[in-house]
Amino acid sequence: MGRPFIEFIQAQALPWRDGSYGQQRSGLRSKVLSMDQETGASSMLIEYPDGWSRGTHHLGVDEELFVLGGQLTIDSIDYGPKSYAHLPAGYLRRRTVSRSGAVVLTFFSGEPQLVDGPPPAGLLDERRLVTHVDGFAGQWGANFHPLFPPGAGRKFLRRDPYDGEETWLLGTMPLRSGRRPEKHPVVEEMYLLSGELVGPLGTMQPGCYFWRPPEEWHGPFGSPTGNLMLFRTKGGPLSTVYTEHEVGFSWTPEHQPILPSELQRYGQQPQPGCLCY
Numbered sequence: 001m002g003r004p005f006i007e008f009i010q011a012q013a014l015p016w017r018d019g020s021y022g023q024q025r026s027g028l029r030s031k032v033l034s035m036d037q038e039t040g041a042s043s044m045l046i047e048y049p050d051g052w053s054r055g056t057h058h059l060g061v062d063e064e065l066f067v068l069g070g071q072l073t074i075d076s077i078d079y080g081p082k083s084y085a086h087l088p089a090g091y092l093r094r095r096t097v098s099r100s101g102a103v104v105l106t107f108f109s110g111e112p113q114l115v116d117g118p119p120p121a122g123l124l125d126e127r128r129l130v131t132h133v134d135g136f137a138g139q140w141g142a143n144f145h146p147l148f149p150p151g152a153g154r155k156f157l158r159r160d161p162y163d164g165e166e167t168w169l170l171g172t173m174p175l176r177s178g179r180r181p182e183k184h185p186v187v188e189e190m191y192l193l194s195g196e197l198v199g200p201l202g203t204m205q206p207g208c209y210f211w212r213p214p215e216e217w218h219g220p221f222g223s224p225t226g227n228l229m230l231f232r233t234k235g236g237p238l239s240t241v242y243t244e245h246e247v248g249f250s251w252t253p254e255h256q257p258i259l260p261s262e263l264q265r266y267g268q269q270p271q272p273g274c275l276c277y
Contacts, residue, residue: 002036002037002038002039003034003035003036003041003211003213004034004211004260004263005211005212005213005216005258005260006033006034006209006210006211006212006258006259006260006263007201007210007211007212007216007218007257007258008201008202008204008208008209008210008257008258009033009208009209009210009257009259009263009266009267010204010205010207010208010209010266010268010270010274011031011033011045011191011207011208011209011276011277012207012270012274012275012277013266013267013268013270014031014032014033014266015031016029016030016031016047017029017030017031017032020044020046020112021035021040021042021111021112022040022108022111022112022113022114025046025052025054025096025114027049027052028046028047028048028049028052029046029047029049030044030045030046030047031044031045031277032044033045033191033209033211034189034209034211039109039110039111040061040108040110040111040112041061041107041108041109041110042107042108043105043106043107043189043209043211044105044106044107044108045068045103045104045105045106045277046103046104046106047101047102047103047104048070048072048098048101048102048103048104049098049101050098050099050100050101051098051099052097052098052101053095053096053097053098054093054095054096054097055094055095055116056092056093056094056095056116056117056118057093057096057114057115057116057117058089058090058091058092058093058114058115058117058118058119058123059087059089059090059091059108059112059113059114059115060089060090060110060113060115060123061089061108061109061110061111061112061113062086062087062088062089062107062108062109062110062128063086063087063091063106063107063108063109063112064084064085064086064087064106064107064108064158064167064232065079065084065085065087065104065105065106065107066082066083066084066104066105066106066135066157066191066230067079067080067081067082067083067084067102067103067104067105068081068103068104068105068193068276068277069081069102069103069275069277070098070100070101070102070103071098071099071100071102072096072097072098072102072104073095073096073097073098073099074087074093074095074096075093075094075095075096077131077132079102079104079132082134082135082136083132083133083134083135084130084132084133084135084157084158084167085130085131085132085133086128086129086130086157086158086167087129087131088124088125088126088128088129089109089119089123089124089125090119090120090123090124090125091119091124091129092118092119092124103277105191105230107232127161127162128160128161128162130157130158133157133158135155135157135169138155139155140153140154140155140171141153141154141155141156142154145240147180147240147242148178148240149176149177149178149179150176151172151173151176152170152171152172152173152176153170153171154168154169154170154171155168155169155171156168157169159237163235163236164236164237165186165232165233165234165235165236165237166231166232166233166237166238167230167231167232167233168230168231169193169228169229169230169231170228170229170230170231171226171227171228171229172195172223172226172227173223173226174223174224174225174226175222175223175224176222176223176226177198177220177221177222177223177249177251178219178220178221178222178249179220179246179247179248179249180219180220180242180243180245180246180247181217181218181219181220181242181243181247182217182218182219182220182240182241182242182243183214183215183216183217183218183240183241184212184214184215184233184238184239184240184241185214185215185235185236185239186214186233186234186235186236186237186238186239187211187212187213187214187232187233187234187235188210188212188231188232188233188238189209189210189211189212189231189232189233189234190208190209190210190212190229190230190231190232191207191208191209191229191230191276192204192205192206192207192208192209192227192228192229192276193206193227193228193229193230193276194206194227194228194276195223195225195226195227195228196223196224196225196227196272197221197222197223197227197229198221198222198223198224198250198251198253199218199219199220199221199222199253200218200219200220200250200253201253201255201256201257201258202253202254202255202256202257202269203252203253203255203270204270205270205271205272205273205274206274206275206276207270207274207275207276207277208270214235217243220247220249222249222251224251255269
C-alpha cells in the first residue's frame with residue numbers, strides 16, 4: 001500500500017519514542033513522520049543526546065539527513081544547523097558523534113539495518129554520494145517555472161544521477177501568494193523549517209510535514225511571514241501542471257488536514273511561534 005497521504009501534520013504533536021525501528025542506532029529518540037509499510041522507507045526526526053557516539057558501521061540503505069538543531073559529526077565532517085548530506089547504502093562511518101546533542105530530519109530508503117564494520121566491496125555507489133552541503137552557502141536560483149508566483153528562490157541540495165529525484169530548499173518572501181492550484185507526476189514531500197504557510201487546508205507552522213502522492217491537486221499557497229521549506233521528490237524530478245484559471249485565495253482557511261486514521265488524533269490546530277520540531 002505504500003505511504004499514506006498526509007497533508008499536513010505538525011511534528012510537535014507527535015510523541016518522541018525511545019530508540020528507532022530496525023537495527024538502528026541505540027540511545028536516541030525518534031518521531032516517525034511517515035513510513036512505507038512495504039519497503040520500510042521512512043521520514044523521521046532523530047534526537048541524538050549529548051555525548052552520543054557510535055564506532056565503525058554502515059547501513060544497507062540510503063540515509064539522507066538535514067540538521068535542524070545542534071551538531072552531528074561524521075568522521076571529520078561537522079554538520080551544524082541547515083547542514084545536509086545524502087549517504088548511500090554502504091557509506092562507511094568510522095565514528096559518528098554528537099557532542100552537544102542534535103535533532104536531525106532523516107530519510108531512509110528502507111529499513112535501516114545497521115551493520116558493524118566496513119561494507120562489502122561494490123555496495124557504495126559514489127555517484128549518489130553528497131557528503132556535505134551547507135544550507136547557508138550557495139546562491140538562490142529562481143524562474144524555475146514560468147507560472148510559479150514570483151518572490152521565491154530555490155537552493156538544490158541533491159539530484160539523483162539515475163532517476164532525477166531531487167531535494168531542495170525553497171524560500172519565499174512575506175505576503176507572497178499564488179492563485180493557481182497545481183499537481184506533480186511524482187511524490188512531493190515537505191518539512192516547514194521556518195515561517196508560516198497558508199493553504200486551503202489550514203495554516204502550517206514550523207515543524208509542519210506533508211507527504212503528497214503523485215497527481216494530487218493542491219494549493220494555492222501563501223505566506224504572511226515568508227518561510228523556508230525543505231522539499232523532496234520520489235519517483236523522478238519535479239515537474240508541475242497548473243490549472244488554466246486562477247482561483248480565490250484565503251489568508252484565514254479552516255483547519256482541515258488530510259490524515260490517515262492512525263494520525264488523526266495528532267492533527268490539532270498548530271500554535272504559532274513554535275520551534276520546528
